[in-house]
Amino acid sequence: MAAGTGTGVRGPRRRPGTRTRPGLTPERIVDGCLELLDEQGPEGLTYRRIGGHLGVDPTALYRHFRDKDELVLAVADRLLARMLEDFAPSDDWRATLREMMVRLRAMYLAHPDAAVLSFTRTTRRPAEMGAVEIILAAFHRAGFPPAEAVAYYRALVDFSLSWAGMGAAYLTLEPAARDGDEGAWAREYAGAPADRYPHIAAAAPHLPQVDEEATYLLALDLLLDAIAARAAAHTAPGAASASVPGPAAPAPDGVQAGK
Amino acid sequence: MAAGTGTGVRGPRRRPGTRTRPGLTPERIVDGCLELLDEQGPEGLTYRRIGGHLGVDPTALYRHFRDKDELVLAVADRLLARMLEDFAPSDDWRATLREMMVRLRAMYLAHPDAAVLSFTRTTRRPAEMGAVEIILAAFHRAGFPPAEAVAYYRALVDFSLSWAGMGAAYLTLEPAARDGDEGAWAREYAGAPADRYPHIAAAAPHLPQVDEEATYLLALDLLLDAIAARAAAHTAPGAASASVPGPAAPAPDGVQAGK
DNA sequence: ACGCCTTAGTCAATGGTGTTGACAAAAGTG
DNA sequence: CACTTTTGTCAACACCATTGACTAAGGCGT
Numbered sequence: 001m002a003a004g005t006g007t008g009v010r011g012p013r014r015r016p017g018t019r020t021r022p023g024l025t026p027e028r029i030v031d032g033c034l035e036l037l038d039e040q041g042p043e044g045l046t047y048r049r050i051g052g053h054l055g056v057d058p059t060a061l062y063r064h065f066r067d068k069d070e071l072v073l074a075v076a077d078r079l080l081a082r083m084l085e086d087f088a089p090s091d092d093w094r095a096t097l098r099e100m101m102v103r104l105r106a107m108y109l110a111h112p113d114a115a116v117l118s119f120t121r122t123t124r125r126p127a128e129m130g131a132v133e134i135i136l137a138a139f140h141r142a143g144f145p146p147a148e149a150v151a152y153y154r155a156l157v158d159f160s161l162s163w164a165g166m167g168a169a170y171l172t173l174e175p176a177a178r179d180g181d182e183g184a185w186a187r188e189y190a191g192a193p194a195d196r197y198p199h200i201a202a203a204a205p206h207l208p209q210v211d212e213e214a215t216y217l218l219a220l221d222l223l224l225d226a227i228a229a230r231a232a233a234h235t236a237p238g239a240a241s242a243s244v245p246g247p248a249a250p251a252p253d254g255v256q257a258g259k
Numbered sequence: 260m261a262a263g264t265g266t267g268v269r270g271p272r273r274r275p276g277t278r279t280r281p282g283l284t285p286e287r288i289v290d291g292c293l294e295l296l297d298e299q300g301p302e303g304l305t306y307r308r309i310g311g312h313l314g315v316d317p318t319a320l321y322r323h324f325r326d327k328d329e330l331v332l333a334v335a336d337r338l339l340a341r342m343l344e345d346f347a348p349s350d351d352w353r354a355t356l357r358e359m360m361v362r363l364r365a366m367y368l369a370h371p372d373a374a375v376l377s378f379t380r381t382t383r384r385p386a387e388m389g390a391v392e393i394i395l396a397a398f399h400r401a402g403f404p405p406a407e408a409v410a411y412y413r414a415l416v417d418f419s420l421s422w423a424g425m426g427a428a429y430l431t432l433e434p435a436a437r438d439g440d441e442g443a444w445a446r447e448y449a450g451a452p453a454d455r456y457p458h459i460a461a462a463a464p465h466l467p468q469v470d471e472e473a474t475y476l477l478a479l480d481l482l483l484d485a486i487a488a489r490a491a492a493h494t495a496p497g498a499a500s501a502s503v504p505g506p507a508a509p510a511p512d513g514v515q516a517g518k
Numbered sequence: 519a520c521g522c523c524t525t526a527g528t529c530a531a532t533g534g535t536g537t538t539g540a541c542a543a544a545a546g547t548g
Numbered sequence: 549c550a551c552t553t554t555t556g557t558c559a560a561c562a563c564c565a566t567t568g569a570c571t572a573a574g575g576c577g578t
Contacts, residue, residue, distance in 0.1 A: 136458035166421035199395035
């Protein structure tokens with residue numbers, strides 16, 4: 001019940017109430033992994049390198065984490081923990097959600113290698129649960145009943161998670177590949193034959209210089225506006241609990257949670 | 260200039276106007292890769308396995324693709340080509356965009372392993388260029404000048420690409436990991452202590468059963484509605500070229516392409 | 519039709535990866 | 549003090565991408 005920071009299978013199983021000399025702890029391992037990921041690429045996270053970084057035999061890690069998957073989940077949760085470190089939800093549910101989503105992306109881009117390893121995963125560990133709780137609380141304050149809150153929670157979180165994850169994945173590409181991809185907009189697309197690709201030719205000068213962050217913020221605010229508009233329908237008319245600026249979108253169906 | 264389907268570095272360089280007996284062609288290799296990816300996991304794509312699948316020595320592939328990156332880009336473009344195979348843009352620019360984004364996600368989820376390998380990449384190959392041309396043409400028809408068309412192009416495509424890519428990535432997790440993550444919503448989150456996580460406890464019954472496709476379609480339509488509203492401002496007042504149902508969002512700044 | 523040269527495939531080898539099992543030292547407990 | 553549990557080490561396995569040397573075989577100029 002409530003697995004802690006990583007109970008390995010190959011030994012530890014320290015009896016309750018027993019503390020042994022630290023030596024190597026899950027915390028130190030996870031910290032080492034983050035350092036390693038930040039200074040090296042995502043392929044920097046190999047058992048051999050972690051061992052070298054901590055001055056320890058690589059296989060010693062198996063004493064604390066059953067396999068690499070468990071190690072990755074622990075690193076992922078540490079990342080979420082840092083995101084929440086100096087964060088306090090405000091009374092404004094919309095601002096709370098926006099701030100969290102902005103932080104999520106910032107943290108992913110700051111630690112892209114760790115982000116890529118974990119952005120599809122559910123860590124089911126303390127930090128993640130804390131974040132989920134904050135988000136659900138915000139939707140509750142917005143006036144949504146639980147079923148709908150869950151639907152919007154998924155829409156918002158999956159949106160940010162995937163967008164930030166893709167941004168992180170892009171940053172982790174080997175320099176050669178990234179240069180190739182990046183330069184493609186300036187080179188290959190600029191040189192596209194204007195007869196076959198007239199619109200590409202017309203847009204070519206603008207293609208390489210898109211501000212990725214502005215694009216993200218635009219999309220994020222659009223989503224939040226739409227959600228805020230729905231929230232207004234749930235509260236007593238005229239008693240919105242937060243700044244709800246926008247008019248409503250036409251409400252496509254199929255947003256209810258169940259089947 | 261305009262590299263074709265994959266000019267390897269380690270030999271081929273067939274002199275212009277010369278055709279040799281096929282034997283092994285880039286097309287057959289790419290097809291084999293897709294088959295392999297579909298029937299095995301994403302780690303099914305190893306040179307050894309491809310070689311075995313095609314009845315050929317693994318290292319023979321280096322005659323046609325310089326390295327795995329080039330091979331992956333070729334596979335990615337083949338995927339895009341299939342997406343466009345039976346697709347014809349309609350007069351309705353909004354319907355055209357929506358259909359393409361829906362197709363993109365469907366194709367990614369149908370070939371998740373191939374999708375994961377490529378969803379962050381720019382293939383700069385024929386199929387991708389064709390798709391970009393169609394999308395930019397749609398934005399042109401909507402009335403956007405090139406600079407703005409590019410900004411919305413990136414917002415829409417990055418949104419769908421990342422969302423679909425994350426969905427695909429999730430499908431490629433090893434069954435053990437996916438079961439763990441999926442079950443987490445039903446198990447760990449259902450058992451979360453109600454005093455520490457009251458909102459999780461309240462939402463627990465609804466957490467495991469979120470319809471991912473409905474969520475995607477909702478977010479997609481919200482984005483398209485917002486873009487359509489902006490488009491209306493560009494056309495002569497009252498002369499919208501497509502069904503533009505929605506009212507406008509409050510227009511956060513910073514959407515222009517350049518600095 | 520000859521010889522040559524480019525191409526396309528094979529083979530063996532290198533250095534990297536996660537993971538496992540057998541072993542040894544050290545800490546905690548009777 | 550013995551004994552058991554824990555924790556790190558060592559050697560080995562199977563797999564990965566990639567390289568260089570070698571060989572069979574087509575196309576081409578003469």
